[in-house]
Amino acid sequence: MPGPAAGASVTAQAPAKVNLLLRVGPLRPDGYHDLVTVFQAVSLFEEVTATPAGRWGVSVEAVDGTDVSGVPLDGSNLALRAARALADRAGLDEPVHLHVRKGVPVAGGMAGGSADAAAALVACDALWQLRTGLDGLAALGAELGSDVPFGLHGRTAVGTGRGEHLVPVLTTAGFSWVFVLGTAGLSTPAVYGECDRLRALGGWSDPADDDRLEAVEFAVRSGDPAVLGAALSNDLAEAACSLAPELTRTLRAGQRAGAVAGVVSGSGPTVALLASSAAAAQDLARDLTAVVGAERVRVASGPVPGARVLEAVA
Numbered sequence: 001m002p003g004p005a006a007g008a009s010v011t012a013q014a015p016a017k018v019n020l021l022l023r024v025g026p027l028r029p030d031g032y033h034d035l036v037t038v039f040q041a042v043s044l045f046e047e048v049t050a051t052p053a054g055r056w057g058v059s060v061e062a063v064d065g066t067d068v069s070g071v072p073l074d075g076s077n078l079a080l081r082a083a084r085a086l087a088d089r090a091g092l093d094e095p096v097h098l099h100v101r102k103g104v105p106v107a108g109g110m111a112g113g114s115a116d117a118a119a120a121l122v123a124c125d126a127l128w129q130l131r132t133g134l135d136g137l138a139a140l141g142a143e144l145g146s147d148v149p150f151g152l153h154g155r156t157a158v159g160t161g162r163g164e165h166l167v168p169v170l171t172t173a174g175f176s177w178v179f180v181l182g183t184a185g186l187s188t189p190a191v192y193g194e195c196d197r198l199r200a201l202g203g204w205s206d207p208a209d210d211d212r213l214e215a216v217e218f219a220v221r222s223g224d225p226a227v228l229g230a231a232l233s234n235d236l237a238e239a240a241c242s243l244a245p246e247l248t249r250t251l252r253a254g255q256r257a258g259a260v261a262g263v264v265s266g267s268g269p270t271v272a273l274l275a276s277s278a279a280a281a282q283d284l285a286r287d288l289t290a291v292v293g294a295e296r297v298r299v300a301s302g303p304v305p306g307a308r309v310l311e312a313v314a
């Protein structure tokens with residue numbers, strides 16, 4: 001397929017993620033933790049439009065009332081860093097303006113910033129007609145953030161290392177989710193730090209091996225929400241609940257409202273509730289809206305594809 005014409009603007013989207021399993025190993029000398037995780041991409045999206053401009057810049061727009069006040073608009077913005085990294089790699093000096101439409105909670109444990117980076121990479125790759133390929137973009141993305149490669153790949157995948165080494169879990173089964181947003185963002189490093197602190201207090205030692213990964217892979221392939229619900233687990237949940245005690249109450253509210261199961265999404269503070277069907281997810285969302293307000297409730301399904309071009313305008 002020919003790429004967009006030179007001078008075009010290109011829009012790409014990338015999905016949010018939920019971790020069906022998040023097994024956190026000990027702190028590494030480089031400040032990261034080795035993970036064994038199962039990511040699932042869900043149907044909350046970031047859209048990034050890249051337009052040639054006189055200088056590098058970024059703007060942000062809320063979708064569905066997402067609070068975007070915490071998103072940096074300077075050189076630290078992850079979408080902008082991604083675009084500039086791709087330009088550097090290609091030896092290009094062609095500034096773009098990025099317009100980001102945010103449908104993923106900010107600092108919510110759903111990899112919204114990583115999705116911005118993934119969408120920016122795909123949009124700019126198409127704009128500049130680089131044809132870098134998924135592996136090349138993922139290698140570049142991994143330098144920007146541990147979850148960026150998954151934002152590019154999408155679907156369901158086992159992640160190891162920092163979360164950047166991915167192996168797809170092949171399945172045709174879909175699941176219905178309700179996400180309840182926290183009232184304030186949680187910083188990912190703070191949650192990992194709290195996890196280390198709690199582990200040191202409790203004399204934690206890394207379990208040599210466990211069968212949680214196998215159980216989640218089986219559950220994903222089964223397509224049975226009850227089986228997946230029983231297999232969901234997140235080693236960061238205790239730390240996230242320690243820093244944001246409202247999470248425990250939200251998990252209980254989800255249970256009372258009829259969720260099959262609930263889990264903290266990544267480092268939180270979003271809570272992911274698994275529903276037994278798409279109709280049940282709508283019911284669950286309606287009941288939770290009455291408790292926490294519509295602005296904190298999102299319905300989504302997974303898995304969905306990774307970052308892709310939506311539109312190229314000449």
Ligand code: C5P
Pocket residue numbers: 031032033034035144145146147161162163188189192
């Ligand atoms: O890679 P990313 O920028 O998303 O990571 C943010 C922070 O989260 C890291 O600086 C680190 O403190 C923590 N982290 C970690 N282990 C991982 C991924 C992230 O400790 N595997």
